[in-house]
Amino acid sequence: MSGNMRWRRLRRTLAEQAVGYAFVSPFIVGFLAFTLIPVAVSFYLSWTEYDVFSPPRWIGADNYEKMFTDDPKYWKSVYVTFSYVAASVPLRLAFALFVAMLLNTSTRAIGVYRTVYYLPSIIGGSVAVSIMWRNLFGDDGVVNKALQALGLEPVRWFGDPTAALWMLILLSVWQFGSSMLIFLAGLKNIPSIYYEAAQVDGAGPVQRFVRITLPLLSPIVLFNLIMQTIAAFMTFVPAYIITKGEGSPLDGTLLYSLYLFRQAFVFSHMGYASAMAWVMLVVVGALTALLFVTSRYWVHYEAKGGGRA
């Protein structure tokens, strides 16, 4: 009797498992086919010489060795990419937070402002915007006209490697809208009673920002910092379009992704490109882990879940 019941229960559990896996199976199959196996293949290819047309040839650590010791362009692209990430991500987040705080009031016009500030994020990844940016920063483009109107020297944005990289950084900062929306949602969740209490205790606006706003937003800041850093490392379209796929001038905008793309699909160095991809994976993974570890010291989690009554 009890054996029969146990059997029925087992069958029910098994059916439950089957139904659960049936629903998530698209993801599992896709993950294996388009992510896990490719990542493994990428690792294998990074130890080979491979041009797609003939089978991969095992060359040991040659790709890595060449990358680290014998390819100045590689180090240039690493330097350019780190400069780009280190400048664009903090600037973008700071600007997003600044505007979110500006908009965190109860004016009726907020909807309109929010729309306008968010708009660049929606179109920012497109080729059209890269073309637009390229022309804004031309020798006699709008930016130089504005600089001249302010009595400043025009900049040769395409002639100077540093200026060219700043052009890309500005394009990234211009698209602060999605971070702004996330911060805005976070700000709305901070109970106004905190600010009122602080004001009663005589805290100024700076103190209120440092002691209330920043700590309570810090989990959101951490999350944004990580996602934006990863995205910044992978920036491709602006560099590809604005410099017509070459990372000019003098490799000043040769972002890592662009150099990887060129190695893989312009020079057919698939093995070398795979090695580059793996180094990127390790570096991005290490950076993310570092952010998580250090977050213990600067991210504030409220004791009670949610924080709202």
Added chain:
Amino acid sequence: MNARWRKAAYHLVVAGLAFLMIYPVLWLVMSSFKPSPLIFVTAHSLIPNPWIWDNYVEGWKGIGGRPFYEFIRNSAVLVVLSTIGAVLSSAVVAFGFARLSFFGRSFWFTIMMLTMMLPHDVVMVPQYVLFAELGWLNSFKPIVVPQYFGVPFFIFLIMQFIRTIPTELDEAATIDGCGKFRLFARVIAPLIAPAMASAAIFSFYWRWEDLIGPVLYLNKPALYTVSIALKLFLDAESVSNWGAMFAMSVVSLVPVLVVFFAFQRYIVEGISMTGLKG
């Protein structure tokens, strides 16, 4: 009185900044109505004088021997096929993760969240090799097919939405003899339509603006998308005119802007709900 001045100053700053943000786009749009030789001579002015439509006529003729509407059609086919797959498969998977209990659920959920953080460059080369082996080069398949296996960002977005639906609903449906498949199709799916709309809008943006997929996989002029066409305009910049390139850039942005203004609510909700970048 003081409060009113402060309010005016606030609006002046915020609106001024907003104008600065939107100025590049306005400049692009207005320049597309200027004669090519005048675009940079009159770059400081937003008002085209004379106002002409020739750039649109010229650009619409296309590039590389293909009319521009063909690029739009190709992009539209890609967007529609990808979006249907991405939204439906993500909704199914999201329901599985959010509402069903099975062995290894949290393991697979963690894997999914991790893939969201995986740099695309790592899989780019081997995926290309895989699709080349399958003979899928110069077809939409390499771009469309992976969308039918759930997109982590959309799965997460829809999951967050499902979590706001009370589980009592599931229990009631189960007591009424509703199986999990019917529960999903009849009860949950209609309720999560707003989240699916958010996902569809993001999918539309990503596929419409995608450049690297078409650059890698669509190397036949008959398959070129709008992104590729614009790149061709840019490559031919020295010989052709800027006007046509600007005009077709504007054309490429029109669907994006229309969707943005029509469905803004879903976008804002999608971003706020996941706390993730769109």
